[in-house]
Amino acid sequence: MGDIFKIGQVIQDDSSKIQCKVEEFLGDGGQGEVYKVKLGDTDYALKWYFPHAATPQQKEILEQLIQTGRPTKKFLWPIHLIEQQGINGFGYIMELRPQNYKSIVDLMKRRIEPSFRAVITASIELTNSFLALHTRGMCYRDISFGNMFFEPITGDVLICDNDNVAVDQQSANIGVLGTPRFMAPEVVLGKAKPSTQTDLYSLSVLLFYMFIMHHPLEGEKEAAIKCLDLPAMNKLYGEDPIFIFDPTNHSNRPIPGYHDNAIDFWPIYNQDIRDLFIRSFTKGIEDSENGRVRESEWRSSLVKLRDSIVYCSCGAENFYDIEKIKQQGSLGECWACTKPIILPPRIRINNQIIMLNHDTKLYPHHIDDEKMYDFSYPIAEITQHPSNPSVWGLKNLSNEKWVCKTTDGTIFDVDPSKNVSLVVGTKINFGNSEGEIRI
Structure with missing residues (x-):
């Protein structure tokens, strides 16, 4: 139950006179509480900020976002700014996320079992959406598990928590740095603020989680850490980040029995996708300005990956890989049942x-x-x-x-x-x- 509003309470914006009725408490976070509200005959979501987050700067960001509008329909974008006399702070109204859209956390915890096609489709929509956002000169700043939702059957995507989106050059003055494990190494070390370039790193981490069900830097070095405290995390994700499948540095390989997701999923995909991940977490770490994989590159390779799906007689999805055929004369065995893959x-x-x-x-x-x-x-x-x-x-x-x-x-x-x-x-x-x- 939320602390700011009561169920049935009517909120009216002082300036626009927009009225909405509180119907349900949906949840809370570090910035505020979210409610399901009725505006006219339509259900929406209302986020109301806690006093510490209801800053003039945050209000200015919301006003700018509402004025510019969303980059694509995939963003659950702020629609109306709401203030009411007698209630501290302010909030905003956005579209309500349908219940059939699930978070990437649900995928990681195996609460849902989407097909490879659905995951690839979700990835295409994510890369396309962030390309549209970045083309506007804006950065998201907090690409992570909690902000991305997808429909497990179709792969349709919705992106929420867009109230922290900022114009790229203005983002350095805003406090949101990102989510641990997703922040670029230069942000972890305090050498840079969130930007479109750091968004590209966070997007690659999110895609790696979606495809490999594991973090790209958590291998042998992570397993050796007794206490994953702040200094240990700074070293693993900031000072000495080593990709678990780095082709030249084998010091952080995944350990059988401990990192089985990474070991099992990595060889399933074609070389083109694996090469983009290798670049993201080798050259993309060494050269944050020029080495990172662009959204357009991801999109191109992901579309090809979806077109390359091959079904085994057991029903499992495999992938047509011309490089593998050139090397061994066939696609080899199905990853699920070990039967030969028939094209x-x-x-x-x-x-x-x-x-x-x-x-x-x-x-x-x-x-x-x-x-x-x-x-x-x-x-x-x-x-x-x-x-x-x-x-x-x-x-x-x-x-x-x-x-x-x-x-x-x-x-x-x-x-x-x-x-x-x-x-x-x-x-x-x-x-x-x-x-x-x-x-």
Whole structure:
């Protein structure tokens, strides 16, 4: 139960006269308390600051955020500033997070078991959202577990606690430094304040947690620490940070029986993603200005990773890795059941290779270079023949006619809502690009 408001209490803003009714206490934190409120016929969340956090500077930040508006719809952004005579401090109204959105903490504690596809989709949306924020010249300053929520089935993302977002050059004068374990080494050591560059480090840590279920710097050196007090944390995360999979420094490798998540998950992913993590926690630590992985780089590799999902007969998701095939002639064994991985049909469109699984969809992103990272609607999907389950096709969900050509030179059209069979060598002209079916 919150201490600031009572259930049923009506709050009216002094200037705008906006009224909201308190319906439920949702929780509290270091800055204030959060309530579910009714504004008109719609439920919202209200955060009200404790006196120590209700500073003129915080109020100015809120006013600026409300004026500029959210970078993307993924941010639960401040909508209205609320002040009422007789109540200390102030607060703000934001959209209410739906209950089906879960935190990264739920993922880490295995309270939810999302698919790799959902986790990758969430990661794409996170990187895209922070790219939009940083492009505005703003930094988040506190990327961590507690501020990111995603829908476990679809991977849709919502980002909360946006009241600490600040213009990059102004953030040095604001007290929020970040969350332990997520702060960049230069912030841990007091050599820098939060910025877009430190956000990039924190984002890489968050992504590593989501994919590997472990912290990138917690290996043998962390296991040897008897008491993880402040000096020990400063050394591990600030003074001497060593990536657990550093290709040249093996002094902080994960220990079997103690760091099993890291040991088990790391080899599952393709080399492209592993290389970005290696860069993030080697060169990205050594050179904070130029060495860190940009959001656009993450986004590009994550989209390719999602396109490379291969299902084993046991149902487990594996990943198509051309480098692994070049080295050993196959994808090897499924990480879950150890059976040989059988590749599905796939389509090459320009420099993209997309696995054609039972649930694969193609989007504008795949066929039109001018619509990169547009996943707003599908233009094609894999379908199974209604009377012959062994025959699969690609259904045209677009409004445009496709032109196809088989290996014997036969040319035919595929109208909207029609299918083309997945026959090796068949070429499909989508209008702006051409794809070829491969087996």
